[in-house]
Amino acid sequence: MNYTTITKFDRGPLARLLTGAGLAAALLTGCHPDQRMSASSDRQKQLYAYCMQCHQIDGGGHKLAAAPNIGGLDSAYVENQLNKWRDGVRGAHPDDAEGLRMRPMLRTLAGTDDIKVVAAYVASMSTVYSPPSLYGDQEKGGKVYQASCASCHGTEGLGNQAMMSPRLAGRNDWYLVTQLHKFRSGVRGADPRDAQGAMMRPMALGLADEQTIRDVAVYLSQLKPKEI
Template sequence: MQTPSRYLNFFIAAFVSVYFPSVAATNLPEAYQPCATCHGENAEGNSTLSSPAIAGMEAWYITRQLNNFKKDRRGTKPADTYGAQMIAVSKPLSDKTIEELASALSHLEKIKPKQAKAGDPEAGKKYYFSNCASCHAVNGRGNASLKAPSLLGLDEAYLTRQLMHFRKGLRGTHRHDVAGRRMAIMAQILTDDNAVEDTVAFILSLNHR
């Protein structure tokens, strides 16, 4: 049985989107309204709700992830509470709406996250160049031809959580999530939490170069 607190943030967000419809930024489509309550008026994210910044993400990546949630390719594991919330909000979206949202968000300026509080960026540099740079590029800007998104603009908590999800089989397990499955394999190279923290610390440092 699900605990009432599990989806508390989601229900708060849903309430705000209904009773305060003006929260969405004027330069984003109306369809962004429900998203703004968690991801911010300008898609800058909200650490209190553990919602990452999505401003400036590539349109193709946003499209893929919204479809992954919509088609139960991501967020279905019981431990992935935030993923479950995303499934709920993605299900009603039409292909046209997803395309509209992705395009609008991709044209926003990326948010520069703070430096990492944990981890050693110098140690993480070794992990990154050995295992991540070949797809995500040496500067972290990604490579669309390899279906590898930019890692810039994402905060420490989100990057850490997603790498942990890949390591623990909470993400990248669906047979149709080809890119996610590849990441799940690569994440096993990070053999402990320290390796994850170090890698994230280095990725965050790329935002300040």
């Protein structure tokens, strides 16, 4: 191969100008509004990258990191809870060790609509079920649930967006037990700004004993609702 042919690729200043213009045009088309629409899911994934460290890529959670499964929660509920964390309404109690782990993560969601974007992404995932991690009587738990909890959380455990009550079917049993204890002791839901917590606290206090709490939690963790 003759070395002089290589230099022939450079055909002078005009050719260089045209090449540069072509590259610039290619870059600018990348910023076309249509392109940005598809980039919104990239934004979701980008924001979720920090959540993923504990809550996992499928939203299935990680018990050792005290991170429950979150996939399939209603986006309005996730948004509401994230706002509470940001404002110090949830996860700011000195005894809430797990909530305090979550608290600084809101510092990564500082944009105006970051919380909305990531909540929509969490809601778009499906609920990841895990086998029971506790001893509980599902039959007894089901009875207690239908009597005490179903009026707000639904007979199928799907939650009620109007009351901001979350979907409970398929949530980790250990997480439900922890949260019920926190509601009972006032570690969660006792902040005067927490309207939903104020509703939930007396309900959690109404559960008779530790075994009842576990029965309900195990029942809910295995509850598979008939999706509409």
